Amino acid sequence: xxxxxxxxxxxxxxxxxxxxxxxxxxxxxxxxxxxxxxxxxxxxxxxxxxxxxxxxxxxxxxxxxxxxxxxxxxxxxxxxxxxxxxxxxxxxxxxxxxxxxxxxxxxxxxxxxxxxxxxxxxxxxxxxxxxxxxxxxxxxxxxxxxxxxxxxxxxxxxxxxxxxxxxxxxxxxxxxxxxxxxxxxxxxxxxxxxxxxxxxxxxxxxxxxxxxxxxxxxxxxxxxxxxxxxxxxxxxxxxxxxxxxxxxxxxxxxxxxxxxxxxxxxxxxx
Numbered sequence: 202x203x204x205x206x207x208x209x210x211x212x213x214x215x216x217x218x219x220x221x222x223x224x225x226x227x228x229x230x231x232x233x234x235x236x237x238x239x240x241x242x243x244x245x246x247x248x249x250x251x252x253x254x255x256x257x258x259x260x261x262x263x264x265x266x267x268x269x270x271x272x273x274x275x276x277x278x279x280x281x282x283x284x285x286x287x288x289x290x291x292x293x294x295x296x297x298x299x300x301x302x303x304x305x306x307x308x309x310x311x312x313x314x315x316x317x318x319x320x321x322x323x324x325x326x327x328x329x330x331x332x333x334x335x336x337x338x339x340x341x342x343x344x345x346x347x348x349x350x351x352x353x354x355x356x357x358x359x360x361x362x363x364x365x366x367x368x369x370x371x372x373x374x375x376x377x378x379x380x381x382x383x384x385x386x387x388x389x390x391x392x393x394x395x396x397x398x399x400x401x402x403x404x405x406x407x408x409x410x411x412x413x414x415x416x417x418x419x420x421x422x423x424x425x426x427x428x429x430x431x432x433x434x435x436x437x438x439x440x441x442x443x444x445x446x447x448x449x450x451x452x453x454x455x456x457x458x459x460x461x462x463x464x465x466x467x468x469x470x471x
Contacts, residue, residue: 204236204237210404211404212248215237215250215251215253216252217253218255224255225261225265226295228277232276238298241302248406249404250305250400251308253393254310259309260315260322296349297354299326305411307325307328307400308330310334311392316349318336322385323384324350328385329396329399330386331390331392332375332376335373338371341368341369363382406459407446407459408463409440
């Protein structure tokens with residue numbers, strides 16, 4: 202199985218599982234990652250996702266076998282401009298699916314996150330990374346441009362001149378640099394454990410508020426000020442006074458763990 206999913210206590214532990222190839226991306230891997238994201242997204246019990254890679258690396262990028270001109274894989278025959286997965290093609294979707302997932306995604310990164318691997322981790326809301334992880338916007342090494350959603354993900358957290366330098370040169374940089382530049386959130390010697398700890402905290406919050414907060418933050422950069430302020434009010438109206446929000450208040454007042462109902466639009470009632 203190229204991607205494994207283990208759901209426990211409202212947390213989906215999603216792992217890229219091609220360790221013999223450092224989780225490099227071939228046709229089967231692309232399909233498996235998207236399928237995993239879709240599966241988790243449909244599971245209403247999931248309140249947070251931890252995304253990691255088995256073996257020595259998070260993801261070493263594209264499998265070099267993909268550059269073989271005799272490769273007749275189905276996905277490599279589809280024109281890149283065809284929108285086969287919503288607003289994206291299949292190559293963009295492996296990163297973008299984590300961005301559009303309704304619940305927060307925390308990436309736990311180690312070893313390497315090269316090319317496509319860097320794009321995939323960038324789709325996560327929060328990233329824990331080891332200081333010695335090797336990263337690169339690698340595509341220009343092969344005479345290509347990055348086209349796996351990175352341009353739409355990095356621009357929110359990374360300075361433009363940094364992106365340009367790394368893109369033009371495909372320079373390898375470290376996990377420590379990744380945090381400094383804005384590609385990652387926290388340095389960690391134990392990224393998976395730290396990601397799981399944070400996921401537990403997030404999963405203990407009102408799931409309706411968490412989903413609405415991610416939606417609001419995802420859309421905010423694309424809205425006018427007026428539309429952004431209106432969105433805050435509209436989404437808050439969908440949360441305030443509902444069962445889960447009242448439970449959050451009662452749990453704080455009674456100094457106990459909250460017992461939330463799994464969130465869905467249709468049961469967000471008083």
